[in-house]
Amino acid sequence: MAIRTSKEPDNLQDLNTLIGLIFDSFKSPGCYSELRDATRDLCIVKEELKHDLLIAYDDNSFVGFCTYGDVSIEKGIYKNAMKSKGLKYEKKSFTISMIAVMPEQRAKGVGKELVKRVIEEHKKIGHKHSYVTCFGGKCGNSYKMFKSSGYTELTTMCYHYQDGSEGVVMYKEI
Numbered sequence: 001m002a003i004r005t006s007k008e009p010d011n012l013q014d015l016n017t018l019i020g021l022i023f024d025s026f027k028s029p030g031c032y033s034e035l036r037d038a039t040r041d042l043c044i045v046k047e048e049l050k051h052d053l054l055i056a057y058d059d060n061s062f063v064g065f066c067t068y069g070d071v072s073i074e075k076g077i078y079k080n081a082m083k084s085k086g087l088k089y090e091k092k093s094f095t096i097s098m099i100a101v102m103p104e105q106r107a108k109g110v111g112k113e114l115v116k117r118v119i120e121e122h123k124k125i126g127h128k129h130s131y132v133t134c135f136g137g138k139c140g141n142s143y144k145m146f147k148s149s150g151y152t153e154l155t156t157m158c159y160h161y162q163d164g165s166e167g168v169v170m171y172k173e174i
């Protein structure tokens with residue numbers, strides 16, 4: 001698969017597919033009970049947190065996306081997690097706030113490619129660390145994908161999500 005990335009969806013239909021993917025991937029009892037919750041969260045991530053969006057296309061088909069940017073609201077969690085491992089928290093750090101791949105396109109390397117491109121972008125501007133809180137605990141595909149992308153586990157937060165599942169905090173030196 002030859003992945004092309006874009007900072008904006010090609011059209012409105014792709015944006016709707018993206019919002020549907022957020023809802024389906026994290027819906028109740030995980031996070032969302034309504035499609036509009038997913039829409040609202042994407043707006044918060046983009047407009048309030050000022051996180052960037054990176055979309056993956058295979059030819060002209062939308063296959064996945066991620067959002068990423070300043071650690072802001074989770075800074076305390078990451079700082080403490082680093083401290084507990086005797087590691088230094090670097091100011092120049094970023095987080096991947098959301099990542100999802102279309103169900104029929106999973107396990108083909110799309111997620112890893114998105115992570116790789118976001119890391120490359122931050123490396124160029126001198127960032128040192130990347131953080132993520134993985135949905136679905138250590139059994140989730142997210143944990144497996146970030147581990148395979150070179151991330152190390154820092155701590156597990158019990159009952160982090162609405163369904164009581166764990167959030168695994170991971171980081172990577174870039």
Ligand SMILES: CC(C)(COP(=O)(O)OP(=O)(O)OC[C@H]1O[C@@H](n2cnc3c(N)ncnc32)[C@H](O)[C@@H]1OP(=O)(O)O)[C@@H](O)C(=O)NCCC(=O)NCCS
Nearest residue numbers: 025100101106107108109110111112135141142144145148
């Ligand atoms: C998590 C997610 C984004 C991963 O994307 P993906 O494109 O399927 O992942 P990749 O194909 O790039 O993953 C590659 C690695 O992860 C592991 N992996 C990913 N999906 C897997 C699966 N279904 N079964 C086993 N291993 C899996 C593989 O071992 C692979 O490692 P390798 O290259 O060393 O063999 C995707 O599963 C998804 O959209 N899940 C729902 C949303 C979600 O949980 N997002 C995470 C929020 S933190």
